[in-house]
Amino acid sequence: MPIVLFRIDERLIHGQVVVGWGGQLRPDLFVVVDAGLVSSEWEQELYLLGVPEGAEAIFLSPPDARAALSDLKASPKRAVLLTRDVATMLMVAEGKAMEGESVNLGGIHSQSGREEVLPYLFLDEEDRQRLAEIAQEGVRVTARDLPGSHEGPLSTLLG
């Protein structure tokens, strides 16, 4: 089964992902890729509270996630892979590991140094450079907070 959604969203497992996207994609596995969360059991427990009944979540470091991609694709489970920032998704995508896949930008919020690109998306120059690098790895990059929203193409994101 293909990974049904690759998403960059600071909030990781939350309402838009579980209800908005989950209602359409019916995932039964959430793969959270985050170097910090891997070693923090109590924070993992907070995110596990948001996993819907019948689904499960795992927490992986970026290298472990990249190594696990082929197994995840071969699994019967419908997986959603989440990172909280662009840099982490780039680490997963490196070496053409995600070639042919699509990455969805769903939520990076206002912070010093970031410019508003869309109401739910603020990027700085490093983010833009990394998004271009993800695209160079053969990955389609777009922005859309919810399935029914207008899709923002990479050209819009890069400005």
Place this chain on the structure above:
Amino acid sequence: MSEGLPARGIVLAHGGMARGLVDAVTKISGAEDGAVVALSNEGKSPQTLQDELARLLDEGPAIVFTDLPSGSCAIAARMGCRDHPRHAVVTGVNLPILLDFVFNRHLPMNELVPRLLSKGVGSVKSSPGYS
């Protein structure tokens, strides 16, 4: 209540829900200013939300009321109240919970929180009733 202060209610919810609930509870109860305050996650990063909540929690004992039991609001609330016995988190907030809170916020947490949970669950009813 620790420090002798009544708890403050912080309604932490998605979109405009918190503001609406605080407006409603204030109009119905005449609760004093600051007894219940609203905090929305709209347009905020997880860190910004945690920072704003931390500033409110620093002001005294509080119960953080969230709409959902999980997600960005609940995570910020649980992180903010972690290891702070003078604070508590109550999820699934509704108006009956907040109305009971404003009239009983002087109670110790170990009495107040169970009371609020009972009030919140007990207020969800159907008509006609089904068993």
